[in-house]
Amino acid sequence: xxxxxxxxxxxxxxxxxxFGAWEFxxxxxxxxxxxxxxxxxxxxxxxxxxxxxGFHGHLATTLQQTLTAxxxxxxxxxxxxxxxxxxxxxxxxxxxxxxxxxxxxxxxxLPMFILAFGISFWQKVAFGVFSTIFIVMMTAFAAVASVRxxxxxxxxxxxxxxxxxxxRVYLPSMTPVLLEAVRLAMIFNFTGIxxxxxxxxxxxxxxxxxxxxxxxxxxxxxxxxxxxxxxxILFNELVRWFERRCEHxxxxx
Amino acid sequence: MNKDVSGTIQVEGVSxxxxxxxxxxxxxxxxxxxxxxxxxxxxxxxxGCGKSSLLMMLAGLQTPDEGRIICEGxxxxxxxxxxxxxxxxEASLFPWLTAEKNVEFPLSLRGVxxxxxxxxxxxxxxxxxxxxxxxxxxxxxSGGMKQRVSIARGLVQDPxxxxxxxxxxxxxxxxxxxxxxxxxxxxxxxxxxxxxxTHSLGEAVYLADQVLVMSARPGRIIxxxxxxxxxxxxxxxxxxxxFMELRERxxxxxxx
Numbered sequence: 393x394x395x396x397x398x399x400x401x402x403x404x405x406x407x408x409x410x411f412g413a414w415e416f417x418x419x420x421x422x423x424x425x426x427x428x429x430x431x432x433x434x435x436x437x438x439x440x441x442x443x444x445x446g447f448h449g450h451l452a453t454t455l456q457q458t459l460t461a462x463x464x465x466x467x468x469x470x471x472x473x474x475x476x477x478x479x480x481x482x483x484x485x486x487x488x489x490x491x492x493x494x495x496x497x498x499x500x501x502l503p504m505f506i507l508a509f510g511i512s513f514w515q516k517v518a519f520g521v522f523s524t525i526f527i528v529m530m531t532a533f534a535a536v537a538s539v540r541x542x543x544x545x546x547x548x549x550x551x552x553x554x555x556x557x558x559x560r561v562y563l564p565s566m567t568p569v570l571l572e573a574v575r576l577a578m579i580f581n582f583t584g585i586x587x588x589x590x591x592x593x594x595x596x597x598x599x600x601x602x603x604x605x606x607x608x609x610x611x612x613x614x615x616x617x618x619x620x621x622x623x624x625i626l627f628n629e630l631v632r633w634f635e636r637r638c639e640h641x642x643x644x645x
Numbered sequence: 646m647n648k649d650v651s652g653t654i655q656v657e658g659v660s661x662x663x664x665x666x667x668x669x670x671x672x673x674x675x676x677x678x679x680x681x682x683x684x685x686x687x688x689x690x691x692x693g694c695g696k697s698s699l700l701m702m703l704a705g706l707q708t709p710d711e712g713r714i715i716c717e718g719x720x721x722x723x724x725x726x727x728x729x730x731x732x733x734x735e736a737s738l739f740p741w742l743t744a745e746k747n748v749e750f751p752l753s754l755r756g757v758x759x760x761x762x763x764x765x766x767x768x769x770x771x772x773x774x775x776x777x778x779x780x781x782x783x784x785x786x787s788g789g790m791k792q793r794v795s796i797a798r799g800l801v802q803d804p805x806x807x808x809x810x811x812x813x814x815x816x817x818x819x820x821x822x823x824x825x826x827x828x829x830x831x832x833x834x835x836x837x838x839x840x841x842x843t844h845s846l847g848e849a850v851y852l853a854d855q856v857l858v859m860s861a862r863p864g865r866i867i868x869x870x871x872x873x874x875x876x877x878x879x880x881x882x883x884x885x886x887x888f889m890e891l892r893e894r895x896x897x898x899x900x901x
Contacts, residue, residue: 550751
């Protein structure tokens with residue numbers, strides 16, 4: 393217990409030191425204050441931003457696109473992944489293909505999405521889904537592989553039918569890995585949407601950051617980064633909290 | 646013809662060939678034996694002698710090509726956990742369930758009421774010496790305790806027959822010895838018919854009334870040895886002349 397508080401304390405100290413350095417370095421002229429404005433200045437802009445209704449609109453656009461892409465990519469990717477991994481023939485055909493596509497950087501496809509969908513809500517969503525679905529599928533492969541055959545054998549020898557095997561063996565076995573898929577999906581998804589917004593859009597946090605960049609408005613850019621970082625960390629911690637709740641069933645692998 | 650068939654197993658002329666990776670393997674060749682009620686029978690044989698195939702058939706998870714297996718006068722065609730409880734080599738507990746919920750699992754598959762399930766699981770856990778451990782998760786239990794939970798799961802429906810597939814193979818020597826004695830205690834208490842597959846010749850002799858010796862592939866029963874050592878069995882018996890003679894007799898059969 394004591395060790396846990398200790399590590400938490402050390403972590404806090406490191407964070408405080410980083411912010412301290414961020415505040416101190418530009419003020420002491422150790423770095424160019426135009427490139428790295430002091431933390432206090434960035435946070436003043438940040439607090440202004442989060443009270444600005446105009447910014448709320450941009451944030452809402454980004455979040456809507458991210459959520460829509462997420463709600464499509466995760467269930468579809470998980471289902472496809474499970475179906476492919478469960479069928480030996482489909483597995484042999486599609487698994488390598490998914491790995492091939494996964495290894496290609498998704499950003500180079502962005503212009504094609506603009507041509508296909510125009511600069512629109514669905515272009516962002518489609519690109520978000522495209523950047524996410526392969527990692528979800530690959531994690532679903534791992535989820536299926538994490539189902540132990542001896543567990544299935546036990547369930548069958550105690551008379552479980554297919555529906556019971558799915559509900560009582562497959563789902564609980566796969567849950568921890570699928571939660572991992574949810575976490576990774578959100579990261580890939582958010583990245584995809586912001587990239588699409590920075591590249592070509594009329595609204596959204598990515599659009600704002602792009603515009604600020606061209607206008608050399610560094611404090612604004614950094615305030616935008618703080619916002620995105622905060623949201624990502626929040627979501628990540630939320631999923632990790634769920635993961636910790638089912639930790640005892642990862643313990644016995 | 647009102648013969649009492651409860652707790653009996655008859656294996657009649659079972660032969661089986663399975664195909665994996667395009668290669669045919671002749672696993673079992675005309676295997677026949679009978680296990681009377683309340684008897685403790687061990688099966689030993691070299692690796693790959695078709696013991697696991699035989700067990701899969703007894704568990705109703707595989708159908709033999711030829712011959713039949715009759716359990717309590719009824720041919721086995723599918724899993725029948727209320728007649729045969731199974732315990733596997735790895736305890737194979739579900740890590741997301743507590744010990745008690747693991748034991749309840751066979752009952753919950755049949756839709757037994759939670760209150761009844763709970764009582765039966767507690768009784769079964771008490772029987773295997775795990776009273777008060779019901780709320781532990783498998784990763785909080787030692788190897789021996791896990792295997793006890795697995796035995797409790799096999800016994801929770803009170804089946805007349807218990808089938809065990811090298812249940813103590815993964816345990817260290819000391820725990821294994823303790824578990825053997827524990828199993829004998831449970832057997833004395835419940836009077837189940839037990840079919841016990843093992844690699845260990847000593848374990849086979851120490852526990853059983855009869856030892857069936859199987860040959861290498863294709864598996865055949867090459868000897869049936871009645872163990873007439875007195876019960877209760879004691880650890881010291883393992884160094885007595887009759888025990889060692891029985892052990893040697895088995896060893897001579899499977900050595901070649």
